[in-house]
Amino acid sequence: MVRNVDRAEELAQDALVIALSEWPRIGVPTNPGAWLMTAAKRRAIDAVRRDKMRERKHAEIAREQDDTVDDKDPSTALDDDLGDELLGLIFTACHPMLSADARAALTLRIVGGLTTDEIARAFLSSEATIAQRIVRAKKTIGKAGLGFEVPRGAERAARLASVLEVLYLIFNEGYAATAGDDLVRPNLCLEAQRLGRILAGLMPEDAELFGLLALMEIQASRLPARTGLDGALLTLTEQNRARWDQLLIRRGLEALARAEALGGDGPYALQAALAACHARALRPADTDWPQIAALYDRLRAVMPSPVVDLNRAVAHSMAFGPETGLRLVDEIADAAALSHYAPLPAARGDFLFRSGRLAEARTEFEAAAKLTRNERERAFLRARADACA
Numbered sequence: 001m002v003r004n005v006d007r008a009e010e011l012a013q014d015a016l017v018i019a020l021s022e023w024p025r026i027g028v029p030t031n032p033g034a035w036l037m038t039a040a041k042r043r044a045i046d047a048v049r050r051d052k053m054r055e056r057k058h059a060e061i062a063r064e065q066d067d068t069v070d071d072k073d074p075s076t077a078l079d080d081d082l083g084d085e086l087l088g089l090i091f092t093a094c095h096p097m098l099s100a101d102a103r104a105a106l107t108l109r110i111v112g113g114l115t116t117d118e119i120a121r122a123f124l125s126s127e128a129t130i131a132q133r134i135v136r137a138k139k140t141i142g143k144a145g146l147g148f149e150v151p152r153g154a155e156r157a158a159r160l161a162s163v164l165e166v167l168y169l170i171f172n173e174g175y176a177a178t179a180g181d182d183l184v185r186p187n188l189c190l191e192a193q194r195l196g197r198i199l200a201g202l203m204p205e206d207a208e209l210f211g212l213l214a215l216m217e218i219q220a221s222r223l224p225a226r227t228g229l230d231g232a233l234l235t236l237t238e239q240n241r242a243r244w245d246q247l248l249i250r251r252g253l254e255a256l257a258r259a260e261a262l263g264g265d266g267p268y269a270l271q272a273a274l275a276a277c278h279a280r281a282l283r284p285a286d287t288d289w290p291q292i293a294a295l296y297d298r299l300r301a302v303m304p305s306p307v308v309d310l311n312r313a314v315a316h317s318m319a320f321g322p323e324t325g326l327r328l329v330d331e332i333a334d335a336a337a338l339s340h341y342a343p344l345p346a347a348r349g350d351f352l353f354r355s356g357r358l359a360e361a362r363t364e365f366e367a368a369a370k371l372t373r374n375e376r377e378r379a380f381l382r383a384r385a386d387a388c389a
Helices: 005-026 032-051 055-065 074-078 085-093 100-110 116-122 127-144 153-158 160-175 186-202 207-220 246-261 267-280 289-302 306-320 322-331 343-354 358-371 375-387
Strands: none
Touching: 005 032, 005 100, 005 127, 085 100, 085 160, 085 186, 100 116, 100 127, 100 160, 116 127, 116 160, 153 160, 160 186, 160 207, 186 207, 207 246, 207 267, 246 267, 267 289, 289 306, 306 322, 306 343, 322 343, 343 358, 343 375, 358 375
């Protein structure tokens, strides 16, 4: 509405401050989000009047606050044919005038609610670099006077790849939290899945969309089993597969079948096929590791990255032995993007452990524990280091 990201953030903060003052006195409203939207809109209108902005912009904002809108639910004025306000905002923020990285970073920060630290982890970059990227994106939008409008037709389809990347990164942060006491943040996973399902209904002919949906559904099926009763991390081989959500697995396999029928062989469809290999294995011993290794070879060709190379090394170690994994991981050990990436020494520690080189394995696990900032993950890695004794 205000055509300025920084101003929009200030208005949102003002609304929260008002709520902190008013709600203890009047009670929490039935629809807190709508109440906050109304408060922010009123502050926006006051600012327009105070700053004597042009009458046209005043009308654009004031029109959203007309008498036809129920103050108890002003969000109804923002509906579009996507059927979901948050999804519409993600499409809006993924504007082609920004670079792909800038779109994803800005959308994750403004819409996804991820911190710059969490976004930096997703991009294997520094927090300072991501912060600068977000600031530049805001300035670019401000200078262009961009109208935040939900795209339609071909323009919407052109932004789909950026939107899928945002959903993918939000889901990943929920599946493996960057920092804190909790290993997973299920609400982030649920929101990414919900938005993916809406998109699948709107764009039923996009193979990669169904690939991403399949990946999220299958991965989410394991969330209940990823931690023990004490919250400790459990590896795939340690998880109680009876706790995997069979409904989500069926949904994921159906979405994967749809993606494959549409000719899907992109990064999301291949990752979904990898997840399906685990989902179909009733016991860890039933896992088809040669097939998983072959899928990683294909994934590496369509989505080259140090992280894919690391995961490929793990798959090959399981299929062909830990020495194979060590050889592959040593080939990427000097990759700058992995220099402070805890999974790299953790994987190397596992290969060494399985090779019987316990002293070296312990050193790697200890190094990995120092790099992670998630308490559950750190405890898991320290326990693995202790096991080497």
